[in-house]
Amino acid sequence: MLFHVEMTVNxxxxxxxxxxxxxxxxxxxxxxxxxxxxxxxHLWRIxxxxxxxxxxxxxxxxxxHDVLSRLPLFPYMDLRVRxxxxxxxxxxxxxx
Amino acid sequence: MLFHVEMTVNxxxxxxxxxxxxxxxxxxxxxxxxxxxxxxxHLWRIxxxxxxxxxxxxxxxxxxHDVLSRLPLFPYMDLRVRxxxxxxxxxxxxxx
Amino acid sequence: MLFHVEMTVNxxxxxxxxxxxxxxxxxxxxxxxxxxxxxxxHLWRIxxxxxxxxxxxxxxxxxxHDVLSRLPLFPYMDLRVRxxxxxxxxxxxxxx
Amino acid sequence: MLFHVEMTVNxxxxxxxxxxxxxxxxxxxxxxxxxxxxxxxHLWRIxxxxxxxxxxxxxxxxxxHDVLSRLPLFPYMDLRVRxxxxxxxxxxxxxx
Amino acid sequence: MLFHVEMTVNxxxxxxxxxxxxxxxxxxxxxxxxxxxxxxxHLWRIxxxxxxxxxxxxxxxxxxHDVLSRLPLFPYMDLRVRxxxxxxxxxxxxxx
Amino acid sequence: MLFHVEMTVNxxxxxxxxxxxxxxxxxxxxxxxxxxxxxxxHLWRIxxxxxxxxxxxxxxxxxxHDVLSRLPLFPYMDLRVRxxxxxxxxxxxxxx
Amino acid sequence: MLFHVEMTVNxxxxxxxxxxxxxxxxxxxxxxxxxxxxxxxHLWRIxxxxxxxxxxxxxxxxxxHDVLSRLPLFPYMDLRVRxxxxxxxxxxxxxx
Amino acid sequence: MLFHVEMTVNxxxxxxxxxxxxxxxxxxxxxxxxxxxxxxxHLWRIxxxxxxxxxxxxxxxxxxHDVLSRLPLFPYMDLRVRxxxxxxxxxxxxxx
Amino acid sequence: MLFHVEMTVNxxxxxxxxxxxxxxxxxxxxxxxxxxxxxxxHLWRIxxxxxxxxxxxxxxxxxxHDVLSRLPLFPYMDLRVRxxxxxxxxxxxxxx
Amino acid sequence: MLFHVEMTVNxxxxxxxxxxxxxxxxxxxxxxxxxxxxxxxHLWRIxxxxxxxxxxxxxxxxxxHDVLSRLPLFPYMDLRVRxxxxxxxxxxxxxx
Numbered sequence: 001m002l003f004h005v006e007m008t009v010n011x012x013x014x015x016x017x018x019x020x021x022x023x024x025x026x027x028x029x030x031x032x033x034x035x036x037x038x039x040x041x042h043l044w045r046i047x048x049x050x051x052x053x054x055x056x057x058x059x060x061x062x063x064x065h066d067v068l069s070r071l072p073l074f075p076y077m078d079l080r081v082r083x084x085x086x087x088x089x090x091x092x093x094x095x096x
Numbered sequence: 097m098l099f100h101v102e103m104t105v106n107x108x109x110x111x112x113x114x115x116x117x118x119x120x121x122x123x124x125x126x127x128x129x130x131x132x133x134x135x136x137x138h139l140w141r142i143x144x145x146x147x148x149x150x151x152x153x154x155x156x157x158x159x160x161h162d163v164l165s166r167l168p169l170f171p172y173m174d175l176r177v178r179x180x181x182x183x184x185x186x187x188x189x190x191x192x
Numbered sequence: 193m194l195f196h197v198e199m200t201v202n203x204x205x206x207x208x209x210x211x212x213x214x215x216x217x218x219x220x221x222x223x224x225x226x227x228x229x230x231x232x233x234h235l236w237r238i239x240x241x242x243x244x245x246x247x248x249x250x251x252x253x254x255x256x257h258d259v260l261s262r263l264p265l266f267p268y269m270d271l272r273v274r275x276x277x278x279x280x281x282x283x284x285x286x287x288x
Numbered sequence: 289m290l291f292h293v294e295m296t297v298n299x300x301x302x303x304x305x306x307x308x309x310x311x312x313x314x315x316x317x318x319x320x321x322x323x324x325x326x327x328x329x330h331l332w333r334i335x336x337x338x339x340x341x342x343x344x345x346x347x348x349x350x351x352x353h354d355v356l357s358r359l360p361l362f363p364y365m366d367l368r369v370r371x372x373x374x375x376x377x378x379x380x381x382x383x384x
Numbered sequence: 385m386l387f388h389v390e391m392t393v394n395x396x397x398x399x400x401x402x403x404x405x406x407x408x409x410x411x412x413x414x415x416x417x418x419x420x421x422x423x424x425x426h427l428w429r430i431x432x433x434x435x436x437x438x439x440x441x442x443x444x445x446x447x448x449h450d451v452l453s454r455l456p457l458f459p460y461m462d463l464r465v466r467x468x469x470x471x472x473x474x475x476x477x478x479x480x
Numbered sequence: 481m482l483f484h485v486e487m488t489v490n491x492x493x494x495x496x497x498x499x500x501x502x503x504x505x506x507x508x509x510x511x512x513x514x515x516x517x518x519x520x521x522h523l524w525r526i527x528x529x530x531x532x533x534x535x536x537x538x539x540x541x542x543x544x545h546d547v548l549s550r551l552p553l554f555p556y557m558d559l560r561v562r563x564x565x566x567x568x569x570x571x572x573x574x575x576x
Numbered sequence: 577m578l579f580h581v582e583m584t585v586n587x588x589x590x591x592x593x594x595x596x597x598x599x600x601x602x603x604x605x606x607x608x609x610x611x612x613x614x615x616x617x618h619l620w621r622i623x624x625x626x627x628x629x630x631x632x633x634x635x636x637x638x639x640x641h642d643v644l645s646r647l648p649l650f651p652y653m654d655l656r657v658r659x660x661x662x663x664x665x666x667x668x669x670x671x672x
Numbered sequence: 673m674l675f676h677v678e679m680t681v682n683x684x685x686x687x688x689x690x691x692x693x694x695x696x697x698x699x700x701x702x703x704x705x706x707x708x709x710x711x712x713x714h715l716w717r718i719x720x721x722x723x724x725x726x727x728x729x730x731x732x733x734x735x736x737h738d739v740l741s742r743l744p745l746f747p748y749m750d751l752r753v754r755x756x757x758x759x760x761x762x763x764x765x766x767x768x
Numbered sequence: 769m770l771f772h773v774e775m776t777v778n779x780x781x782x783x784x785x786x787x788x789x790x791x792x793x794x795x796x797x798x799x800x801x802x803x804x805x806x807x808x809x810h811l812w813r814i815x816x817x818x819x820x821x822x823x824x825x826x827x828x829x830x831x832x833h834d835v836l837s838r839l840p841l842f843p844y845m846d847l848r849v850r851x852x853x854x855x856x857x858x859x860x861x862x863x864x
Numbered sequence: 865m866l867f868h869v870e871m872t873v874n875x876x877x878x879x880x881x882x883x884x885x886x887x888x889x890x891x892x893x894x895x896x897x898x899x900x901x902x903x904x905x906h907l908w909r910i911x912x913x914x915x916x917x918x919x920x921x922x923x924x925x926x927x928x929h930d931v932l933s934r935l936p937l938f939p940y941m942d943l944r945v946r947x948x949x950x951x952x953x954x955x956x957x958x959x960x
Contacts, residue, residue, distance in 0.1 A: 001252050002140065003275070004149055005336060013939040028185040035187045043186045044098065047179040047925035048869065048932045048945035053100055060193050061275035061335035068336045075301040081336035083143040083195070083253035083275055089124040090139045091131040097924050099947070101720060108686075109267040143253035144197060144260045144273035156865050157719040157947035164720045171685040177720035179867070179925035179947055194332065196341055205459040206396075220377040227379045235378045236290065239371040239445035240389060240452045240465040245292055275335040281316040282331045283323045289444050291467070293528060348385050349467035349527035356528045363493040369528035371387070371445035371467055386524065388533055397651040412569040419571045427570045428482065431563040431637035432581060432644045432657035437484055467527040473508040474523045475515045481636050483659070485816060492782075540577050541659035541815040548816045555781040561816035563579070563637035563659055578812065580821055589747040604857040611859045619858045620770065623733035623851040624677060624740045624753035629772055659815040665796040666811045667803045673828050674908065675851070676917055700953040707955045715954045716866065719947040725868055732769050733851035755771070755829035755851055755911040761892040762907045763899045773912060829911035836912045843877040849912035 001057070002041070002084040002096065003064050007077050008051040026072040039067060041096050055084075057096055097153070098137070098180040098192065099160050103173050104147040122168040135163060137192050151180075153192055193249070194233070194276040194288065195256050199269050200243040218264040231259060233288050247276075249288055289345070290329070290372040290384065291352050295365050296339040314360040327355060329384050343372075345384055385441070386425070386468040386480065387448050391461050392435040410456040423451060425480050439468075441480055481537070482521070482564040482576065483544050487557050488531040506552040519547060521576050535564075537576055577633070578617070578660040578672065579640050583653050584627040602648040615643060617672050631660075633672055673729070674713070674756040674768065675736050679749050680723040698744040711739060713768050727756075729768055769825070770809070770852040770864065771832050775845050776819040794840040807835060809864050823852075825864055865921070866905070866948040866960065867928050871941050872915040890936040903931060905960050919948075921960055 011020055034040035042055040058064045064081070068074060086095065107116055130136035138151040154160045160177070164170060182191065203212055226232035234247040250256045256273070260266060278287065299308055322328035330343040346352045352369070356362060374383065395404055418424035426439040442448045448465070452458060470479065491500055514520035522535040538544045544561070548554060566575065587596055610616035618631040634640045640657070644650060662671065683692055706712035714727040730736045736753070740746060758767065779788055802808035810823040826832045832849070836842060854863065875884055898904035906919040922928045928945070932938060950959065 001254075003335075004140070004142070011939075031185045032187050042191055043183045044100070044180040044191065045183040045929060046100070047181050047867075047929045048943045050933075052183055053178075053180065060277070062193075062277035064275070065277050065333060065335045069338075075299075079336045081275065082149075083256070083273065084140040084149065085143050085252070085254035085257050087139045087141040087148055089127045091128050095138055095140065097926075099719075107267075141257060143195075143257045144271045146261075156949070158865075158949035160947070161717060161719045161949050165722075171683075175720045177947065179928070179945065181924070181926035181929050196332070196334070203459075223377045224379050234383055235375045236292070236372040236383065237375040237449060238292075239373050239387075239449045240463045242453075244375055245370075245372065274341075276332040276341065277335050279331045279333040279340055281319040283320050287330055287332065289446075291527075348469070350385075350469035352467070353469050353525060353527045357530075363491075367528045369467065371448070371465065373444070373446035373449050388524070388526070395651075415569045416571050426575055427567045428484070428564040428575065429567040429641060430484070431565050431579075431641045432655045434645075436567055437562075437564065466533075468524040468533065469527050471523045471525040471532055473511045475512050479522055479524065481638075483815075540661070542577075542661035544659070545661050545813060545815045549818075555779075559816045561659065563640070563657065565636070565638035565641050580812070580814070587747075607857045608859050618863055619855045620772070620852040620863065621737060621855040622772070623675075623737045623853050624751045626741075628855055629850075629852065658821075660812040660821065661815050663811045663813040663820055665799045667800050671810055671812065673830075676908070676910070703953045704955050714959055715951045716868070716948040716959065717951040718868070719949050724951055725946075725948065732853070734769075734853035736851070737853050753851065754917075755832070755849065756908040756917065757828070757830035757833050757911050759907045759909040759916055761895045763896050767906055767908065771911075833909060833911045837914075843875075847912045 001060075003056045003058065003061075004082045004084050005054045005056055005064075005068070006046075006051065006080040007054065007073075008049070008079075009073055009077055011050075011073075011076050023072050023076075030071060034067065055096070097156075099152045099154065099157075100178045100180050101150045101152055101160075101164070102142075102147065102176040103150065103169075104145070104175075105169055105173055107146075107169075107172050119168050119172075126167060130163065151192075193252075195248045195250065195253075196274045196276050197246045197248055197256075197260070198238075198243065198272040199246065199265075200241070200271075201265055201269055203242075203265075203268050215264050215268075222263060226259065247288075289348075291344045291346065291349075292370045292372050293342045293344055293352075293356070294334075294339065294368040295342065295361075296337070296367075297361055297365055299338075299361075299364050311360050311364075318359060322355065343384070385444075387440045387442065387445075388466045388468050389438045389440055389448075389452070390430075390435065390464040391438065391457075392433070392463075393457055393461055395434075395457075395460050407456050407460075414455060418451065439480075481540075483536045483538065483541075484562045484564050485534045485536055485544075485548070486526075486531065486560040487534065487553075488529065488559075489553055489557055491530075491553075491556050503552050503556075510551060514547065535576075577636075579632045579634065579637075580658045580660050581630045581632055581640075581644070582622075582627065582656040583630065583649075584625070584655075585649055585653055587626075587649075587652050599648050599652075606647060610643065631672075673732075675728045675730065675733075676754045676756050677726045677728055677736075677740070678718075678723065678752040679726065679745075680721070680751075681745055681749055683722075683745075683748050695744050695748075702743060706739065727768075769828075771824045771826065771829075772850045772852050773822045773824055773832075773836070774814075774819065774848040775822065775841075776817070776847075777841055777845055779818075779841075779844050791840050791844075798839060802835065823864075865924075867920045867922065867925075868946045868948050869918045869920055869928075869932070870910075870915065870944040871918065871937075872913070872943075873937055873941055875914075875937075875940050887936050887940075894935060898931065919960075 031040060031043065035043065039057060040054060041057045044053050046053060056064055068079060127136060127139065131139065135153060136150060137153045140149050142149060152160055154163065164175060223232060223235065227235065231249060232246060233249045236245050238245060248256055260271060319328060319331065323331065327345060328342060329345045332341050334341060344352055356367060415424060415427065419427065423441060424438060425441045428437050430437060440448055452463060511520060511523065515523065519537060520534060521537045524533050526533060536544055548559060607616060607619065611619065615633060616630060617633045620629050622629060632640055644655060703712060703715065707715065711729060712726060713729045716725050718725060728736055740751060799808060799811065803811065807825060808822060809825045812821050814821060824832055826835065836847060895904060895907065899907065903921060904918060905921045908917050910917060920928055932943060
């Protein structure tokens with residue numbers, strides 16, 4: 001099932017540079033693995049924001065929470081989650 | 097280029113039933129044509145809302161406005177528009 | 193899977209009395225059937241509000257949307273939906 | 289009587305790890321005792337949030353305040369409290 | 385137990401004058417009866433607003449809901465309800 | 481004249497424990513003196529919040545400001561102030 | 577004592593023209609009388625808004641409410657009221 | 673002097689078609705005259721909204737209010753006004 | 769021309785006491801000079817808030833910005849600015 | 865294509881003075897280069913705010929994000945981005 005997630009990252013500007021770089025690298029690695037696994041279906045940057053809009057394809061809300069709460073940047077993020085379903089006007093049977 | 101659009105429809109509950117059905121049918125026809133044309137890339141229902149989340153692939157902001165403002169339900173919608181771009185952590189060159 | 197839904201009803205105060213009574217009676221009948229079916233797990237009144245807080249147990253976001261959008265008062269409701277999952281501190285394996 | 293409580297936890301990301309773990313363990317122990325005592329009736333995680341939705345069954349608003357303000361994470365929480373009562377459409381006499 | 389209630393009245397300005405006067409008279413009569421019964425403990429006008437701040441002394445949230453939802457102006461009101469309890473710095477054992 | 485004041489206290493959770501206790505003790509002493517003087521007429525805890533709702537009986541807005549700004553916790557509080565007056569439906573001539 | 581009042585006028589655009597003109601003329605006459613009486617000390621238009629910012633000099637909150645609630649446009653206004661007092665940095669003893 | 677104005681137009685969807693067309697034509701004529709006069713310096717559509725962002729070059733706030741309040745669609749608009757001035761990092765002496 | 773400015777001061781409660789006193793003394797001296805110069809026309813305390821409402825009489829928006837941004841407490845303030853003009857119902861030609 | 869960007873700068877007031885000056889100087893140099901390049905078309909100060917309103921002329925949302933995220937003050941800014949297009953009532957073919 002699909003969930004729409006907006007993530008806004010609030011890293012403190014005075015965070016140690018090496019620590020920030022390490023966190024971002026771990027975040028990127030995990031994000032890319034989840035994309036390759038078909039869980040993180042879409043990942044877009046919102047222009048002008050340190051924020052993204054993402055589509056997750058998960059087995060359950062518990063699966064979604066498990067994935068999001070393991071992200072290295074999770075403690076620094078504001079998240080907004082909305083459940084999606086097929087739209088009656090969609091031309092696709094399965095729009096992932 | 098991609099835009100993320102949230103549309104919330106506010107049809108007055110006391111609108112004449114035939115008029116409402118006609119508007120919705122026209123909206124659906126136009127939405128499906130735009131999907132087939134590759135302009136309206138994704139169209140998802142937000143669960144529990146008379147609202148959708150959509151991804152448009154257009155030539156310019158003017159193109160986007162032209163498409164949205166022609167929708168039969170446009171006068172009854174609240175719209176939120178955000179420009180998207182490729183995310184540095186995306187595994188896809190072109191995530192449409 | 194569980195969803196937390198807040199429903200605020202905005203019936204126009206000048207709605208025809210018979211029409212309002214009929215809508216409310218249909219709403220009640222459908223709500224009670226859904227409770228008996230195990231889909232609408234909890235239904236509480238928020239004290240002092242024409243609003244409720246409900247827990248739904250559904251198969252998918254699509255199932256939830258189908259149930260909510262068929263409610264007779266749906267066109268008059270503001271809804272807020274949030275996906276729930278088991279809390280790590282819960283003493284229950286399955287808290288429905 | 290029942291109260292609906294939303295708790296959002298805002299632990300500072302740079303809190304000492306041991307201190308945070310100890311606080312969370314104390315919170316969990318107290319939450320589980322309160323559940324076993326029948327005071328904390330339901331405890332659900334909101335998917336994607338460091339937040340929960342809970343139903344408390346207490347003797348009075350003073351009882352509720354006493355319970356909430358003793359929680360080890362209380363100083364780090366935003367709380368929203370709403371009084372519940374039986375809904376006229378509920379099929380249950382006592383929906384706890 | 386005490387509840388703090390803010391009531392903002394939104395009578396449509398074009399409501400029939402006689403109907404509005406009748407509603408307000410019924411509201412006043414019921415409010416005064418509830419004050420004499422000791423249920424509606426305090427009733428203050430917010431200066432410059434068609435709104436009041438009130439303290440109710442009721443047996444339960446269900447009692448509060450029953451009282452509020454019977455008010456003749458209830459369909460025209462926005463209500464905000466908060467449960468109160470004794471403050472540790474109060475000099476009164478029972479501040480009603 | 482009466483003013484309705486909501487006070488939300490935001491003590492930093494990492495404040496030195498002795499300093500916090502001292503501040504709270506001074507606050508309590510001053511609050512109780514003002515209650516005995518008839519200035520701070522009512523003081524209620526909002527259930528589940530580090531916040532109170534209070535009624536002040538003062539000579540003027542300047543008097544109110546003088547009282548509030550001398551409170552030891554004033555620098556840590558968010559305050560909301562509203563002027564009250566007698567409600568036309570009150571059964572009391574002077575509801576303090 | 578001084579109160580700061582913001583008034584935003586929401587006349588329905590489809591109100592009968594004569595009715596609207598009459599209301600505005602009555603409002604203007606009453607506003608000017610109150611200015612001449614020294615009660616409505618300042619009256620400024622907010623540029624670009626059908627709204628004003630005003631300073632009232634009244635005997636009490638009850639006096640303020642009496643004045644505001646008699647205004648012909650009161651049923652069509654959103655009002656925001658704040659009590660003012662002398663600022664410690666003011667060079668005027670009495671800044672009215 | 674320059675003012676930044678956002679105008680959101682809220683024409684009721686059920687307004688008589690001829691009336692709406694006439695209003696829009698008058699609005700357009702006046703907007704174009706003001707542009708030719710150098711008063712309405714910039715006029716941009718916000719993509720996907722029945723709204724614009726405009727820059728006005730006027731003699732005073734009173735001049736601005738006079739211009740805005742004469743617009744035929746003024747009664748149907750929400751306006752937000754902000755005063756602009758030269759930015760210290762601008763490369764232009766006079767950025768109109 | 770007149771501008772309406774609301775200033776809310778957010779000095780960190782743990783700021784060094786001498787530093788805070790010095791800043792406030794400089795702020796007061798500058799505020800009083802600007803009042804004597806006729807630029808800062810009115811300065812009122814909002815009762816119960818570390819905030820003021822002020823009326824400035826300046827030559828231009830640039831003049832206003834210059835004055836406000838030089839205030840010693842400017843880096844600690846939230847400001848809200850609105851341009852004022854003469855109200856058609858004012859009895860004064862020039863209400864400063 | 866044009867984007868409307870509002871930037872609000874939140875430099876911590878206790879930032880080291882030299883560090884702040886260096887950041888602002890780098891920001892200014894980059895802003896001026898982008899203006900000379902025709903990318904940053906307009907840059908206005910909002911009177912009374914440490915904030916600006918800007919018009920960017922870029923090739924794509926990705927171009928916009930690239931420009932904004934390289935600004936030295938980007939980590940300290942709140943940004944709001946809106947896509948613009950030609951307004952049907954504009955007298956200019958190309959209003960940049």
